[in-house]
Amino acid sequence: MNETSHFFTDQAGHKIAAILTVPSSPTDRVALLCHGFLSSKNSSTNKALTRLLIERHIATFRFDFFGQGESEGPFEDITVGLALDQAKAALAWAAARGFRRLGLVGSSFGGLIALLAASEAASSEPALRCLALKCPVPDFPSMLQLEFGSDGLDEWRRSNTMPDVTGGSGRIRLRYRFYEECRLYDGYCAATGIAVPTLIVHGDRDELVPVQQSERLLDSLSGPKHLLVVPGADHGFTAGEHFTAMTRAIAEWMVRHLS
Secondary structure, three states, X not given: OEEEEEEEEOOOOOEEEEEEEEOOOOOXXXXXXXXXXXXXXXXXXXXXXXXXXXXXXXXXXXXXXXXXXXXXXXXXXXXXXXXXXXXXXXXXXXXXXXXXXXXXXXXXHHHHHHHHHHHHHHHOOOOEEEEEEEOOOOOHHHHHHHHHHHHHHHHHXXXXXXXXXXXXXXEEEOOOHHHHHHOOOOHHHHHOOOOOOEEEEEEOOOOOOXXXXXXXXXXXXXXXXXXXXXXXXXXXXXXXXXXXXXXXXXXXXXXXXXX
């Protein structure tokens, strides 16, 4: 395989860092990988999926959202709308370079962004072929309310900082407008416009995103769909057997629907 680093821009001109990984012989198939909150293009999930997909002759294009990894900007200014624009720019970048069979993968926050991007990509050319979501957050406001409570949201409003949801002890600078803006996006509504085959993988011990969100999301999708609930898996699929089950399921979904 061959990996090359790239930068592209969103509509506002922000530089987005990315890595394109291609197999040893040409392919027109690519999976675009959207990482989770406070993560990066080199997340363990993205790197594992890249290894699995390259073996099956599918390229991957993984990129850093605004203010994360090597991409431009302070993380505190990120919004759902900005991340969505960057995912759409990534799809356009791949299409402009000759990839005709496109799949989209999103983890957690990246799952919400992939869901919204897939809804808007229904009429694009080349058409998106399939979608895979790892513990997505179709209703981000309710997840944040459940996680922080009213007192936590009040503190976020006052300080423009939030607890580190990745498990750190400190607080993360993120403007409260992120929460206010994410209330404008309804993942369940977006799902009704998605007709491409969609896989959802969720752990039944997810401590951040209730599995009921994925169950409701499944009902909202209008095309071929499947929900894989991994018994005992947490939000990060930290146990080895859970991680393997999740990555293999997503890779096989991409292989099946990008063929």
